[in-house]
Amino acid sequence: MTSAFPFQHAPFDTLSSQEQQTVASSLDILYFPAQHRILQPGDAVDQLYVVMKGRVEETGGPNGTVHYSEQEVFDSRALVNGTAGMLLHAAEDTIVWQIPRDVILDLTRSNPRFAAFFYDDVARKLAELAHQPYRQEAEDLMLTRISDIAYRPPSRLDCNATVMSAARAMQAGHVTSVLVEGEKGCGIFTQSDLRNFIIAGLDPNTEPVEWHASYRLHTIEESDYLHQAMLLMVRHTIQRLIVTRRGEICGILEQVDLLSSLANNPHSVGGQIERAGSISDLHSAAAAMQPLTARLFASGMKVTLIAELMSELRQKLLERLFTLLAPAELLPHVCLLVLGSEGRGEQILRTDQDNALIIEDGYQHPQLGEICQRFTAELLRMGYPPCPGGIMLSTREWCGSVSEFRSRIKQWTGAPDARQLMALAIWTDARPICGNPALHAGLDDYLRRWLDGNPAFLAHFAWPVEQFEPPLTLFSRLVTEAGDNRQQLDLKKGGIFPIVHGIRSLALEHGVRACNTYERLQQLHDIPTLPRELARDLAEALAFLQGLQLKTGLVQLRAGQQPDNLIDPRDLTTLERDLLKDSLGVVKRFRQLLRHHYRLGAL
Amino acid sequence: MRRWWQQALLQLQRRRLRDPAYAYLFAPPPAQEWVSIDCETTSLDPGSAEILSIAAVRISGNCISLSERLELLVQPEGAITPASIPIHGLRAQDVAAGLPVREALARLLAFIGSRPLVGYYLEFDLAVIDRQLRPWLGIGLPNPRIDVSGLYYDRMVTAYHPDVDLSLDAILHTLQLPDLPRHDPLNDAILAALIFLKLHSQIPEPL
Structure with missing residues (x-):
C-alpha cells in the first residue's frame, strides 16, 4: 500500500x-462520484486530503475556481483552521486519501521541514497568489527566525491618550496598530478597532483609547520560526502578532511583513549586485539567482512576474559586470544590448549568453577588445554557457560599430535565409542595458524605415512559424515525437516559438517597439488582424507553456541535466495535460491566422 | 421467494454452528458497511489450496477504512506449490512466522462480523476459507457475498455485447480506477473495494 x-x-x-x-x-481512502460534495464552508475538517485519482474543484475562494489533480494536497488552510472555508466538490469521479489532522499536526511538530512546506502552503493561500501547484523550495525561508526579518518597533501610548491621539500616532508612524499602557496592563488598538469606534459614533477627542483597546494579546518570541507566526495568525485569524524578546515586548509583526519576507528576497540579490565591488562579489550573486527562481516559483508567484524579475536581475548583473570591467569614460560611446529571450524579458532559467555591443562610429579605445573578451569569459565562469550561434561580445559579428551593424541589418534583410532571419529576429528583441541607448535607437529607426518601404519582407520574416507543427492532432491528441524514445514533445518548437515569433512579426509590422511578448500583445490589441479574444488566449497559453517550461527546467537542473524544453506528457497531471492541449490549440489557431495574413502558403 | 430461501438457509446454518461464541456472524449487519477481502493461497485448486495470507478492509459509506485493516500471514500445513511462489512472492520461510490457520480465521471472523463480503472472484477465496472453517465450526461463512466481477458484468452486459472482459485490468481501465501493485492481498482487497464503491450506487448526498 x-x-x-x-x-x-x-x-x-x-x-x-x-x-x-x-x-x-x-x-483511509474515500470515493466521491462526479459532482458530489467533499467539503462545504463551515464543515469541520479533521483530515488532510490527497488526490489519488480524479479531480477536485474548489469554488468560492479568492482565486476563483481552483483545481486539484492527482497527488495534490487539499485543504491545508481548512485543516489548520479546523473548518472549511470553501466549497470543494469532485469534478469527476474522484478517489482521495485522507490523513487524520492529528497525524499531520504531530508531523509539523516533529519534522520542521515538513512544517515549513505545510505552512508555506497555508501562507500561499493567505497571500492569495496565483495558485501554482508545485513542489516547494521555501523551507529555508519558512525556517527563518522572526528576529531575522524586519518587524516593526511598537508605537506606545500612555493610559490617558485619546482615540484621536492614537489615530495620529498611527498616521505619523505609518503603522496599523498602537500599544496602550493602561490600568488593565498592555493592550493593542488597531485600525479595525478604530473603524469600529467610528461606526459607533463616539467622540475621538475625549474617549480614552484604553477603553477601546484589546487586552488579549497574541505574542511570539523573537527566536521562534516564521511558520509558527503564520500558524498563529491563521489559527486566530489575526493580522499581527506582538513580538517579545525574553518576555519583553519588542515589536509588532504584521502579516504583510511576514509575507513580504518571501517577496523581498529578490531585492537582496539585487542589492548584492548593486553593492558588488568586485567581480567575485558578482559571482556569489549569480549563484544565488537560480535557487531564487525555484523558490519564487514554489511560493506561487506567476511565471510572467518571475521572468520579469529574473531578467531585471540578470540585466543588472550584466550591467554591473560591464561597468566593473570598462572604464567610465568609455560608457557614453558604446551600448551594451541583451538580445533574444533575454531582451524580451522571458528568459527564466539562465541559458545562453545573448548579448551584443554597439560602438560609436570612429570611437576607439585601446582596451575595448580585451574588455569584450573578458566580459564573455566572466559570464562563462558564472555559468552562462556560450551562445551556440555566437551571439556574444567576443565575436566580431555582434560587437561592432554603428555602420557595421547597419550593413549587417542590410545583410539580414537582403538575403532572407533562415539564419539571417533568426539573426534579425534576435535583433528586434534587443534591449539596451548599459552605455548610450541612442546608439541602439538610431539603428532601430533605420530598420523600421527600411521595413516601411518593403512590406513584402514581413511575410518572409514571419515564415519560420511554419517550420514546426504544434504537436497536436486534429482530434486534440498530443503528438509525442521528440526525445530519445519519441515519448516527448518540444514545448519550445511546437508552442512557445510560434507565439513569440508570430507576435514579433505583427509587432514589427505595426511599429510596436516593446520587446516583451506580453507587452507587444497588449499594444497590438486594437489591430484588426488579431481578434481580442485570441490575443488574450495567446497571452494565457504562453504563460502556461512558459510555466511548464520552467517547471521541467527546474526538475532537470535539480537532476543535474541541462534544460532541453522536452516534456513527457505522462509526467503531467490530468489538468496540466488538458491545459497543454488547450494551449497548443490556441497556437494552431494563431498559426492559421498568420498563414492567412502573410499568405505564407504562397511562399 | 428467494429471500425466503436465503432466510431458511441461514436458519439451517445457524443451527449447525457448533460454537455459540460465533453466533455474532448471524447478527443484523451494521448499515452501510461491507468488508473487502482477498487471500493468497498455496495453489489454485480450491479442494486442496491452503491460505498463506489474508487481507481485509472495512468499507463504511464511501470510505475505505484502510487505517483499520486486517493483514495476516498464515502458516500452511502442507508445502507451497513452487509454481505459485513467483505470483504471491511468499516462500516457506516467509510464512514460517505466520499464525496457525485457525487463529488467523478467528481473527478474520472477529473483523468481518456479519458484514457482507466484497471481493474479486470471491468464490475461490471463500471456498478455501469455508473448507477450513467447516470441520471446526460446522459451517462456512454465512455472510452475504458481493463479487465485484458480477457487479461489473451486470453493469456492462447488453444484448449487443454479451461478452464482457472480466479481467481485473479491463475492469480497472473501464472504470478509470487507479492500479496498485497486484498480488499483494491488501492491494487486491483495496482494488475490489474501489470497484465496489464505483459500481455501488448508494453514495450519500450529491451536490
Whole structure:
C-alpha cells in the first residue's frame, strides 16, 4: 500500500521512513462520484486530503475556481483552521486519501521541514497568489527566525491618550496598530478597532483609547520560526502578532511583513549586485539567482512576474559586470544590448549568453577588445554557457560599430535565409542595458524605415512559424515525437516559438517597439488582424507553456541535466495535460491566422 | 421467494454452528458497511489450496477504512506449490512466522462480523476459507457475498455485447480506477473495494 501513496512528492518526501510508516498506517481512502460534495464552508475538517485519482474543484475562494489533480494536497488552510472555508466538490469521479489532522499536526511538530512546506502552503493561500501547484523550495525561508526579518518597533501610548491621539500616532508612524499602557496592563488598538469606534459614533477627542483597546494579546518570541507566526495568525485569524524578546515586548509583526519576507528576497540579490565591488562579489550573486527562481516559483508567484524579475536581475548583473570591467569614460560611446529571450524579458532559467555591443562610429579605445573578451569569459565562469550561434561580445559579428551593424541589418534583410532571419529576429528583441541607448535607437529607426518601404519582407520574416507543427492532432491528441524514445514533445518548437515569433512579426509590422511578448500583445490589441479574444488566449497559453517550461527546467537542473524544453506528457497531471492541449490549440489557431495574413502558403 | 430461501438457509446454518461464541456472524449487519477481502493461497485448486495470507478492509459509506485493516500471514500445513511462489512472492520461510490457520480465521471472523463480503472472484477465496472453517465450526461463512466481477458484468452486459472482459485490468481501465501493485492481498482487497464503491450506487448526498 505504501507504494501507492505519493511519498515521493512534496510535502511527503520530507518524511523519514518511520514517519512515512505513521502516515501509511493512518490512511483511509474515500470515493466521491462526479459532482458530489467533499467539503462545504463551515464543515469541520479533521483530515488532510490527497488526490489519488480524479479531480477536485474548489469554488468560492479568492482565486476563483481552483483545481486539484492527482497527488495534490487539499485543504491545508481548512485543516489548520479546523473548518472549511470553501466549497470543494469532485469534478469527476474522484478517489482521495485522507490523513487524520492529528497525524499531520504531530508531523509539523516533529519534522520542521515538513512544517515549513505545510505552512508555506497555508501562507500561499493567505497571500492569495496565483495558485501554482508545485513542489516547494521555501523551507529555508519558512525556517527563518522572526528576529531575522524586519518587524516593526511598537508605537506606545500612555493610559490617558485619546482615540484621536492614537489615530495620529498611527498616521505619523505609518503603522496599523498602537500599544496602550493602561490600568488593565498592555493592550493593542488597531485600525479595525478604530473603524469600529467610528461606526459607533463616539467622540475621538475625549474617549480614552484604553477603553477601546484589546487586552488579549497574541505574542511570539523573537527566536521562534516564521511558520509558527503564520500558524498563529491563521489559527486566530489575526493580522499581527506582538513580538517579545525574553518576555519583553519588542515589536509588532504584521502579516504583510511576514509575507513580504518571501517577496523581498529578490531585492537582496539585487542589492548584492548593486553593492558588488568586485567581480567575485558578482559571482556569489549569480549563484544565488537560480535557487531564487525555484523558490519564487514554489511560493506561487506567476511565471510572467518571475521572468520579469529574473531578467531585471540578470540585466543588472550584466550591467554591473560591464561597468566593473570598462572604464567610465568609455560608457557614453558604446551600448551594451541583451538580445533574444533575454531582451524580451522571458528568459527564466539562465541559458545562453545573448548579448551584443554597439560602438560609436570612429570611437576607439585601446582596451575595448580585451574588455569584450573578458566580459564573455566572466559570464562563462558564472555559468552562462556560450551562445551556440555566437551571439556574444567576443565575436566580431555582434560587437561592432554603428555602420557595421547597419550593413549587417542590410545583410539580414537582403538575403532572407533562415539564419539571417533568426539573426534579425534576435535583433528586434534587443534591449539596451548599459552605455548610450541612442546608439541602439538610431539603428532601430533605420530598420523600421527600411521595413516601411518593403512590406513584402514581413511575410518572409514571419515564415519560420511554419517550420514546426504544434504537436497536436486534429482530434486534440498530443503528438509525442521528440526525445530519445519519441515519448516527448518540444514545448519550445511546437508552442512557445510560434507565439513569440508570430507576435514579433505583427509587432514589427505595426511599429510596436516593446520587446516583451506580453507587452507587444497588449499594444497590438486594437489591430484588426488579431481578434481580442485570441490575443488574450495567446497571452494565457504562453504563460502556461512558459510555466511548464520552467517547471521541467527546474526538475532537470535539480537532476543535474541541462534544460532541453522536452516534456513527457505522462509526467503531467490530468489538468496540466488538458491545459497543454488547450494551449497548443490556441497556437494552431494563431498559426492559421498568420498563414492567412502573410499568405505564407504562397511562399 | 428467494429471500425466503436465503432466510431458511441461514436458519439451517445457524443451527449447525457448533460454537455459540460465533453466533455474532448471524447478527443484523451494521448499515452501510461491507468488508473487502482477498487471500493468497498455496495453489489454485480450491479442494486442496491452503491460505498463506489474508487481507481485509472495512468499507463504511464511501470510505475505505484502510487505517483499520486486517493483514495476516498464515502458516500452511502442507508445502507451497513452487509454481505459485513467483505470483504471491511468499516462500516457506516467509510464512514460517505466520499464525496457525485457525487463529488467523478467528481473527478474520472477529473483523468481518456479519458484514457482507466484497471481493474479486470471491468464490475461490471463500471456498478455501469455508473448507477450513467447516470441520471446526460446522459451517462456512454465512455472510452475504458481493463479487465485484458480477457487479461489473451486470453493469456492462447488453444484448449487443454479451461478452464482457472480466479481467481485473479491463475492469480497472473501464472504470478509470487507479492500479496498485497486484498480488499483494491488501492491494487486491483495496482494488475490489474501489470497484465496489464505483459500481455501488448508494453514495450519500450529491451536490
